[in-house]
Every structure is written in structure tokens, then in C-alpha cells.
Amino acid sequence: MIDLDDQDQRPARPGADPVTDGRKVALGLVAAFVAGVVLGGVGISQLRDSRAQRERNAVVALVAVPRSANLGGSSVQGSVQLSGLLMVVNTGPAPVTVRGVTAERPGVVLRSIEDSRLLPAGGTGQVVVELRFDCTTAFQSDPLSLRLSVETGDARTREVSYPVALFGSEWHRDAMTMC
Template sequence: MSAEDAVIDLDVYRDGSVGPTTGRARRTVRSRIVLGLVAALVAGAVLGGWGVDRSREARARQERDATVALVAIPASADSGSTNAGGRALIEGSLAVVNAGPAPITVRSVRVESPTVLVHDLGRTRLIRPGGTGWIGVVVLSQCGETPGTEPLSVRFSVQTADGQVREAHYPVALVGSAWLDTLSRMCEPR
């Protein structure tokens, strides 16, 4: 092979058939490549948008399932007794409203204040969103000590829809409640 055969002169027009790299065929190949790239870009954008949307939905679902929003009110004082030490003990119930977007399970209820102790009876209660659960409690108070006008800070142990156990605090007013009325009657001198 001579050196002339190995060199291509770009200034010389070569007569020959039109191949895929020249003329109309070249434009067709180029337009197909561009069309393929545009299709891949559009498909990527659609799939990416769908993925971001799914991710947002999952994050919102996780936040919703982890939310604890509740309202608690002393509901009733069923029975009571006093002992020789001047302590009044009543069994009653606490109405708990689930104000959150997902069901919760109330595992325990506890109040520890200087004048009043409250704890649940050891039963869990599943409460649906917007529903009310009645939690059985024991209320213990020392006769002669005024409970005060400040609300009690009730500590709840709650299992949320995502399976996690969380603590929630809610202030419960004792003044004007059935609990305080019963405690006052029990502690009156006879």
C-alpha cells in the first residue's frame, strides 16, 4: 500500500454512491438521535417527578402516623374511699379524645403533682382519629391539702400508627371536675 492511498484529501470531491454519512441519510440518522435523546429526557423527567411525588407522599404518611394530638378531661369518679392516714382514693375515668389524623393506643396515664397522684389501671386503649377513649384511673389525694387551681400535667405513653411509643403531655383542669368534687366530699369532716 502506497502512501498516497493512506492519505485522504478533503478538497477532492469523490464520486460515489451516497452513504449513510452523507446527504439525506445523514439528516435522518441525526434526527433519530435527537428524537431519542428528547424521548429519554422526557421519560426521565416524568419518572423523576413521579419518584419525587412518591417520596413526598411517604414522608407525609410518616409524619401523619407519628403525630400525637389529644385532649383529656376528667370524666367520672366511680367509687372512693379514705384511709386512716387522711388520704382519699377514688377510681374514675379520664376521657381522652384523639385529635390526630391516625389511630393511637394509650398505654399509660400518669400525673405526679405535690397534692394529687393519678395512674391508669394498666389497660391499653386503641382510639381512632376523632374518637374518644375512656381510660380507667386511680386518683390519690391527701385530705387537707388543696389541689390548687393550676391544671395537672398529665403524661401519656402513646403508641402511634407507625409502631413507635411516644410521650405526650396534656394539661387537665382539676377545678370543677367530678374528681375534685368527689375528693372534696370524701375529705369533709364528718
């Protein structure tokens, strides 16, 4: 028989205190919440750092300067074909690989003749190019727009344009000796 009027406040389990058990559960929940906030903050920080690194690796900043064009060449009826050097400086924050260089306008055709050149951040390299000039129209005062195909650290290929002044350059001087 069970007496329901009994005012005995003893716990149902020996050694169990409902107030202490509630505090333990609340403390466990607070600890789990704090751990979740800390781990979430670390994860977000890592995600931001990774995104910033990817953005830095995607930046391409190059400077191109004509160098000597006396690596060999030929002249035929007012047209000159030369092999020369193009100095390329990587002013960007990450290494890039120059895959190719091309340019074309009336009187001028340029293309790289080597496979690729790795340029570290802040580094300089020379690309061997083949140049064809029409002696009467090639050396105008407006710059020649070079198209550089580069691969960035994220393995993507990008096209970059850079204007180069031909008139007064070493390429101009070397070509004029053959015209």
C-alpha cells in the same frame, strides 16, 4: 485497487442514510430524556406524599377531661384512693394508641390501670385510672399536668403533657364525699 478521488456519495451500507440515522438517534435521546423527566416527577411526587403522610401520622393532639371517680375506692386517715375514668379525645389527624397516663404532685398520684386504648382521628375513649388524693393538699387551683404515653401510626412512642383542672372536677366532687 481503491480510487480515493471518487466523488460517489453513496452510503457505505445499502439503505443507510446518515442524516436519517442521526435524526433517529436524536429522537431516541429526546424520548429517553422526556421519559426520565416524567418518571422523576412521579417519583418526587410520591416521595412528597409519603413524607407528608408520615408528618401527619406523627402529630399528636389530645384533650383529657376528668370523668367519674366513683368506680370504687377507700379512705384512710385523710387520704382517699379511688378508681375513675379519664376521657381522652384525639383531636389529631391520625389514630393514636394511649399506652399509659401518669401524674404526680404533692397530694395527688394518678396512674392508668389498663393496658392501652386505640383512639381514631377525632375519636373519644375512656381510660380507667387509679387516683390517690391527700384530702388537705390535693385540690389546689393550679392544674394537674397529666403525662400521656401514646403510640402514633409510625409505631413511635411519644410523651404528651396535658393540664387538667382538679378543683371543681368530678374527681374533686367524688373524692370530697369520702374525705
